[in-house]
Each structure stands twice: as structure tokens, then as C-alpha cells.
Amino acid sequence: MNKIHNYSAGPCILPQEVFEQAANSINNFNNTNLSLIEISHRSNDFIEVMEEARSLVKELLNIPDGYTVLFLQGGASLGFLTTAYNMMRSNKTGGYIVTGAWAKKAAKEADFVGQKKILASSEDANFNYIPKNYKVPSDIDYLHLTSNNTIFGTQIKEFPTSNTPLVCDMSSDIFSKKIDVSSFDLIYAGAQKNMGPAGTTLYIVKDEIIGKSSVSIPTMLDLKTHADKDSMFNTPPVFAIYTSMLTLQWLKGNGGLDWIENRNNNKANLIYSEIDRNSLFNGTAEIEDRSNMNATFTLNNEALKEQFDSMILSANISGLKGHRSVGGYRASMYNALPLESVQILVDVMKELEVKFG
């Protein structure tokens, strides 16, 4: 069969060698003659997996001392609540920058724990830009950001600086480029974009914040619970963590964040150049806020939809349909997507212009 160019917005493409290694582990893990998924999570074999995964996160992101890495469950959606519980202080108020549907959902959960303040929002323009130059008031306990907005194709290029503790949902761009972890008090990210399969959620927690909440926290939502038990308070999602470890090994083996940042820039430049050059297409996000992970674009002439969709299909391009709230197309170019797949898409866009432009 032909290779599929997988533009799925998440869960999404992972490296081919990761699929092979993960499949092998299901049949026979570490030559134990047991499957990865039938061994105890308290066995030395799995503890080594957990520790290597945590250690790779620290190494790849160059995380300074004083941070704890956890692999939990529940997705960023549960992270919205966990964040509010753990970050509330004397003001019992979280400040939120609403840059998309997920940021909005994050803000909502603050109301169950304390209250939220929306400091800025781009909802007025269907989230096609990242608000900037907003004021960070002194009466909030933390500032919550969403670094990349998959649905709308925008990404924060420069994080704001203030004295307020910074929290960021990095679900869709973590490990795609270098970041300065020391600027953040809490980072969380669902695995299912650049890190691994669906089923685990990464937390990078500044140790100083643990145990400082002004509210009482249920056991499983208290980051202290998990930090105290080295991310093994209860049975972890074994397969998702193992496969994340494999993906991080792949990233390290290829050159780490320097390498992937350059590769992702090249992919983004290739698609955005074509969107801007080609008379048949329009980008939907403001140029300066364009995401390197998800390029969103529409056809100028909807009458060409059938032709374009058919050409995409013939080129074995999968997962390009835009989210219903934006329409058009979305090219999700997560870490494992090769430049060649973007070139194939660009070729199809050019071909459409030649035929119908």
C-alpha cells in the first residue's frame, strides 16, 4: 500500500519506528516473554520506563532543578481543573487569556474552585489572532495561557513576562521548539500531538508551587499526591507512557529540540509560502500569529472544493479537513510529519492552481 500523508490534528502521526517498537512491546516486552501491558506497574521493568520518560522530558526541554515531571491521566481537560485547584492563592482568582475553544474551557473550570478573570480574548475575530499588550492585574493568583490553538491555527510566539505565576497548556506544541521552562510555574500537555498516543498528560511542576494552594484539593487533583509518589500514586497508563518514552527517544536520537525546531520551521515556511503565493487559497490566521503546528486555510472559491478534495485523496493525504468552527482546511504538521508530506500537499495546491486558477 502507498504511504499515507497523515495531517490528523490529534491523535496524530508518530514516528514509524515508534509504531514498530510499541507493537513489539505488546508481544514481548524487554525479552521478558511477557507483554508490556500484562506486567505490574510496580515491576522494575516498568519503573525504568517511567523514570526514563520523566528524565527524557527534563533533558530535552533543558528543565532546571526545582521542577517535577509527572505523567497523569485525564487530558488537558482535567488539567484545566487541576490547574485551578493547585494554583489558587489568597485572591482565589485565575487570570485567563482566551485564545480559542480550549482556553475558554480552561477558564470555565476556575469557577468551580475560585473565580476567573478574562484578561484578553480574541473571540471577537473567531480567535484568528493572539491578544497582546494586555495588562496583568495584581489581584490574580496565576496567568493561564494556551500556547497553540489547534482549531484556529494560532500560536504564541513570545510569552508575556510579569511577576504573576505563569501556567500554560502546551498540549499541541510542546517538544516542537525550545522553550524556557524556568519562566513557568506549571506546564501541562496532553500527549497525543508531539509526545505520544492519547491516554497520558504531561505535567511539569515547579516544586515551589506544590502544597501552596488556598483551597482544599481532592486527592487525585493534588499535584503533591503524584509528586510524592514519583508519578505512581495509582496505576499509570502504561502503554501511553511507554510509547511517549519511545517518541522522546526518537526526538533525542535525531538531535532534540534544535533539530525539530528547524524541521518544523521548514515545514511551516513551505506551506505558508504556498498559501500566500497561490491565488486560490487564503490563510485564516493573522500572519504574525500563525501556528507552526496547524496551518489553517480556505479556498477562495468554494466551487473548487470537490476538485481539491479529490486531488488530496488521490495524493494519499489524510486528515486535512478543517474544524467546523473555522471551515476550510487544516494542515497539522506535528513533529513526526516529514517535510516530504508537506511538499506533496504543496504540489497538489499548485496543481489545482494550474488546472483551475
Added chain:
Amino acid sequence: MNKIHNYSAGPCILPQEVFEQAANSINNFNNTNLSLIEISHRSNDFIEVMEEARSLVKELLNIPDGYTVLFLQGGASLGFLTTAYNMMRSNKTGGYIVTGAWAKKAAKEADFVGQKKILASSEDANFNYIPKNYKVPSDIDYLHLTSNNTIFGTQIKEFPTSNTPLVCDMSSDIFSKKIDVSSFDLIYAGAQKNMGPAGTTLYIVKDEIIGKSSVSIPTMLDLKTHADKDSMFNTPPVFAIYTSMLTLQWLKGNGGLDWIENRNNNKANLIYSEIDRNSLFNGTAEIEDRSNMNATFTLNNEALKEQFDSMILSANISGLKGHRSVGGYRASMYNALPLESVQILVDVMKELEVKFG
């Protein structure tokens, strides 16, 4: 290599054909030339998996109309909190029967939402029996049970009847025998014993209870959130659900709960007969409350430990070590463990007696 007799207490043995099918799906799912873990959870291919898994749960457990099946995240540990949030009514009080470490943890979470009443506990005898003949007061909103206690090797053989809504954590014995789901308002169970790999948690929810809580519920802990979205509110743990579906297909294909109940009874009879017959061993749980899933036992003479451990190892028996709070040995005989594996263990016990008895 020789076959391992896997007595792991969970995650635990699953059927060999499930390992093979799960591994194949990682390399090429449904002949899509894509991996199971790189496709969108909104794709038809995965929606079919989710729906088949939900439907198999209903079919195998003979669930009547008026119940919704969900596959969520967080393990039973998050279920403790979810239960309290969803089941609190005007009394804001949950009643708990404390039959082990997990039951105790379940009760603790009620305090974050309302309050708990401990109606009975077997902690006085290190949880070696199931309390019975306790009174169910009228001022509680629900009665919470733990059907099987993996650490202590006890199991509820007959569920109490009352007018109080019944909630049960069935993590370690669901799908091991027939149950009458209509007696319960809420059943939840981590997958990693009889149902699948770690990483998803089954909820069987009586529709009547949804939206009836007396407290405000955070989005992800509200069962209504997930029921309204057919268990797809946020990205589900794809691999864990798919592999659970495969395991349930295996169970159905072999004859369902009638078949497995008989098989589990045979395994339990074999091991308990030997524990009672063999002069070197003692069972730790009260006979009438013995678990068909986890048989806990000790050596009468600790001096034989080295010999027994060495013979176990030679017989390729894995995961037999007891939990530190009970000591001795624990033979976890979940659904996929064949009778032959129990026979091997019994043979080793007999051999020890012949040599040292």
C-alpha cells in the same frame, strides 16, 4: 522461551490473541495503512471501536435499558471523587463499607464533596473478612461498596439490598461472573484486571442519576458531560479502549460470563482446596469471603520461603508475591489465566510438602 504463568495482581494477564491483535493494530489498523494510535478519535474507524466496546459491555453484563456505558480516564482513584460528586443528594452524605485499602480511599474523597459515614469496616482484622448485617441508615445518599479486595483476597458474594442507591467499585472482579446490574445505580471499574490494559475506567451509569447531584460538579467529573457526548467529550485513551474491546470480544467468543464464571470457580476451587489440604500453607481470608480473583496465603513455616520462592521461579510462575500489608503470597487468577497455570502452582505447593512437609 518458556511460557510464563502470570499471577500479576494488575495490570495482569490478558488473552494471548488480544496481545497479537493489539500489536497488529499499532502497525496497521483495519487495513488503513495507519496505526491505531495516529488516527483521529473522531474518525469513523475509532467511533466504531468505542461503540462496539460500549455495546459489548451491555451485552456481556446483560445490562437493562436505562443505563449508559462510558470509558473514561483516571482509574478507580478518580472514580472515588466522581462517585461522590455525582451521587450526593440532600443529605450530602455517602455511606461506605470499608473492606480494604481502596474502599478506605474511596470514603476519603466523599469529604471533599460532602461527608462520609463509615457503616462497617473490617479493618479490625486487617480486612480479612467482609462485614455483613450492618444497618443502612436513611440519612445517606448512597451506599458505596468495593466488590473485590485484591490486597486482602476477599470478595462480596452477596450484595446487600436496601432502598438506598447502590454504588460499587468493581475494578478487580467485573466480567468475572454474572451480576445483576439493575441493583446498582453506578458501577465503576479500572480496566487493568479482567477488561484490558491500564489507562481506561469503565462507568456503568443508571440514567436516572445523571444531573441529580445536590452539588455543583466540575466539567470532567460530571457523568452528564460524558454521557451527553457518548464517552467522547475529550480525546479518549484510544489504545486502552481498543484493547478492552478485543478482550471483551474474546470473552464473548468463548461463551461470555457463564463460561468465565465456571472457569473462575474451577481455578479458585483448585487453589483453595490445595491451601486447605496442604499442611504447609494457610489462607489469610475468612473462608466464606474468599475471593475468586485473588487467593492470599502464607507459609506456616517462614523458613521454607527460600525453597518455595526458588521452586516458583523454576516453574516460570511470576507475580505471586503478596502485598506488603498482608505478606505471604497472592495468586491473582484473573479471567485470562488458564486453569493449567493454577495446576502448575498447585503442583509446586504439593512438591514443597513432599520435600519439606
